[in-house]
Amino acid sequence: MKFTDGFWQLRPGVTALYAQEAYDIWQTDTAPDGAGLVVTAPTAVIAKRGDVLNRAALTVTLSSPIEGVVRVRIAHHEGGAWHGGFELPGAAEGGAGTADAEAGTLTTGPLTARIAPGAPWSLAFEVDGERVTGSGHKAQAFMRLSPDAAVDHGIVGNARADTGLPEERTFVHEQLDLGVGETIYGLGERFGPYVKNGQSVDIWNADGGTSSEQAYKSVPFYLSSRGYGLLVNDPGHVSFEVGSESVERVQFAVTGEVLEYFVFAGPTPRDVLARYTALTGRPPVVPAWSYGTWLSTSFTTDYDEATVTSFIEGMAERDLPLSVFHFDCFWMREFNWCDFEWDARVFPDPEGMLARLRERRLRISVWINPYIAQRSPLFAEAAASGYLVTRADGSVWQWDLWQAGMGLVDFTNPDATAWFQSKLRRLMDQGVDCFKTDFGERIPTDVVWHDGSDPARMHNLYTQLYNRAVHDLLVAERGEGDAVLFARSATAGGQTMPVHWGGDSTSTFASMAESLRGGLSLAMSGFAHWSHDIGGFEGTPDAAVFKRWTAFGLLSSHSRFHGSESYRVPWAFDDEAVDVTRTFSQLKMRLMPYLYQLGLEAAQTGAPVMRPMQFEFPADPAVAYLDRQYLLGPDVLVAPVFTETGDVDFYLPAGEWTSLLTGETVQGGGWRRERHGFDSLPLYARPGAVIPWGARSDRADYDYLEGLQLRVFPGGSGTRDITVTAPDGRAETFTVDLGDVTR
Missing domain, CATH: 2.60.40.1180 (Golgi alpha-mannosidase II)
Structure with missing residues (x-):
């Protein structure tokens, strides 16, 4: 979000209160991470005693949750609205910083935060004694918008799905310096330019496809070529202007009265991601079988057990390794998603069918989402038990986009989570090994959550609770080393529940390239495992696109053939497509000692596979x-x-x-x-x-x-x-x- 009109002026209707000086600095033992510094930053330079009256001040607190990481908290009114932060499983009890109020420094490992006393405002971050970035004049601010403010909020999220941003009137923003030649990476799985300089990026999950500026996996974390990383510790809407408003700075803003962010020391990207994942969580080891080829029914195709069997036998006859068979949406009856019941018209004997597939040494994946359609027998059960998200008047929130009259499982309710898991456990008892956890992005903000969560906070965070519910069940039922998802949506910390895939691409070379950009951005956002739909999802690729994408897909962390209205078996394209699939799938199998070790390394250090x-x-x-x-x-x-x-x-x-x-x-x-x-x-x-x-x-x-x-x-x-x-x-x-x- 842009607040200024050029270099000198604010946009009409915008009032800005900037930190102007470090008026005083003192040491505290009550910072979020124990020992730290607290700075009073008035919004005008205090020249005489009377200047302290009728004057807003920002309170800036510095502390360190783990070695090499500094937490910065900027508060206008401490008692005001804050979305709360992400889970930080790696935070050390008592913190890890050494504060020196007289010197204005907080030091933790190779990272030092340095506050210059007096005016102008200056907060510098140094790695191994070298300044890598900092917050300077007119960088930290509390912003207030009048009702007629000339600020373009834009439509962030899915407008047709009514999951855009709620109107907000107060913001806190920070700006950090961009050095000459400095490049910024990350901010989730984003399909536009890999280097984020010059971009406006909204952290707000949406189902927009890979050919849009929207993202299924929005992560308010970026990594800089100057040797540091930054996480805005807010699961709500975070807007970034990466050299796109103030071209010499990265700006990030959140709604409310409080902004909190972490700076991670490098000096290398490996060091930054090691510290970031040490704080927010590292991926578990994914099972060896998950690196093999996944073959899908595709989405809207017609299929039954005979179709599935023909695909599997076709792969075997052509000497094409196959590890996982995936049943997409229509394993359940239409209009019933999700009731977690096999469509008896085409799968009359699911237990027998799954047993027959497992005899072929295959693993089984099925598609799910967190929505309960009105026609599903589970809708009335969930509504009566209070397991669905409600509106302010107590009625169940419903809409018709995707599934007619669908409701949304409220994973802030432990009983609802256990109920949802019980439906999946029955599928696992039948022989299902893993789940494709689709959707999780179109989460409304005009609702009430069981635990009273802020709806704006839950929009991005919902996916975390959804994927956690499924991943925890897989761990409990299959064991720590045999649990894997195929998930679409995520935010910071989602890397702890792999694997994630790139969503709905089109079947073109351009979409193949944008998918790779998304995967590289996600890797720089702390995610170790990633996949994509080989051949593209929308439409049917021509044979050339399919064959080129096959080579790319089988040299990715995880590999899945999946489409929308057409099958993705290689022989559906031409004989050469079969040969290409054989060449690269067998090559990947030969590389498995190497790839599996990379997965173990990811669990230890957070380093991505791709x-x-x-x-x-x-x-x-x-x-x-x-x-x-x-x-x-x-x-x-x-x-x-x-x-x-x-x-x-x-x-x-x-x-x-x-x-x-x-x-x-x-x-x-x-x-x-x-x-x-x-x-x-x-x-x-x-x-x-x-x-x-x-x-x-x-x-x-x-x-x-x-x-x-x-x-x-x-x-x-x-x-x-x-x-x-x-x-x-x-x-x-x-x-x-x-x-x-x-x-």
């Missing part, structure tokens, strides 16, 4: 804007092909890189143009890489230590320790001589 180039090469200025290639872990560079002809431009950092497909070595340090057939793409091993290579190409969950090869690639020296862990937990560490190149 990594933006900037994550691994932060010192290389050439990678700052690269959004058409990525690294699968630290050692495998992937440049998907976004053209039918196979022409692709990509960048290799300095060193000797080796093609995983041909064994050819090339020197990096510049751009390359290559032309690839459908069975190929730029896939390069990093200089000095050691890649554990599995012995099997038919499935994802096998003994990675049996028949293991360690492929050593040129460009390294000395030795390197490589650990390989089998799905059953057995691990072995090998010391590898990097001069003994095997490729």
Whole structure:
């Protein structure tokens, strides 16, 4: 949201109260994290005693929840409205900072927050003694809008679904400096430009598709190339202006009277994400089988057990590895979503069918959402028990968008959560292994929640409660290492309930590219696992798009074939599509010792499996804007092909890189143009890489230590320790001589 009219003026109807000086600084033991600093920041410079009268002041509190992280709390009226923060499972009891009121500093690990006494207002953040950003003149402010204020709120969210923003009149904003050449990443899964500089970004989940500025996964966290990260600790609406209002600053604003944010020390993106996920939560280890191929019925297609069986047998006949079969919406009867009952007209024997599928060593996924249609027998049951969200007059909130007369399960009610889980538990007893937790974004704000939660806060946070309910059930029923979702919506902390996928893309090369941008942005927002609909969701891809997307999809963290009104079995396109699917699915199975270890690393450090180039090469200025290639872990560079002809431009950092497909070595340090057939793409091993290579190409969950090869690639020296862990937990560490190149 923009409050100013150019550099000098405010927009009509906007009143701004800016922090003008640090009038006094004192040490406290009652900050949110124990020891900290409290600063009185009056909204005018105090030149004489009378200036303190009839004068607003901002109270700024600094503390540290964990090493290397500073919490900043800006309050106009402490007793005023605040949405409350996110869950912070990693916060240390008593905090982790050392405060010095006389020096105006709070130090925690490599990070120091420094307040300059007096005027003008100045709050600087230093990493290892170097200033990385700061809050300066006219940066911290309390903003008030008159009823006729000339501020364009815009339509944020789904207007047709009536889930846009409620009108607000008071805001707190902060601005942090943008350095020359500094680039900003993250803010959730966003499908526009990967670098967020110049963008206005609203943290407000919406079902907008991948070809829009809206996001299913809005995360008020960004990562800077200057060596720090920032989280606005507010699950409600947060508006960011990233060099788009004040072009020298990143501005973020929240409604109400209080703004709270965290600064995370680097200096590298790896360090930032390690600290961010240490505070907000790290992903669990996902099961080995989940990395295998997922095949879906697609959305509106006609199917029954015979159709499903033909798909599975078709994959086996063509030697195409398959790990998970997914039943999308119409496994339930139309107008009944969700009643969690198999449509008896096409699935008369669900228990028998699931048993037959499991005999083929397949895992089973089914689609769900948190809505209960009026026709569903569960609607009356849930309404009578108080399990559905209500309006202020006590009536059940309902609408007709998506499902006729549907209500919304109130996961702030523990009894409603247990009731919802009981319906899923019955499916698990039948043989279902995991759930696609669809939707969770279109959450209204004109409702009353069981626990009295602020409706604006719950709009983004609802997905957390929904996914948590399902993930907790899977952990309880299947065990810690065998629980996995396929979720669409999320916010900060959602990385603790993987896997997430990119939502409704179109079946084009452009949409394939925007999907990758979304995945890279999500990776820089602390999410380790990510997937997308191979071939695109809307429409039917032509064979070229399908084959190029297949190579990309099978070199992603998780891989699912899924569409809207048409099947996504490879032979529906052409014979070459079958060959391409075989090539890359078998390649991924060979890479499983490497990929599974990346998942274990993610659980320990928060490092994503699919990594933006900037994550691994932060010192290389050439990678700052690269959004058409990525690294699968630290050692495998992937440049998907976004053209039918196979022409692709990509960048290799300095060193000797080796093609995983041909064994050819090339020197990096510049751009390359290559032309690839459908069975190929730029896939390069990093200089000095050691890649554990599995012995099997038919499935994802096998003994990675049996028949293991360690492929050593040129460009390294000395030795390197490589650990390989089998799905059953057995691990072995090998010391590898990097001069003994095997490729």
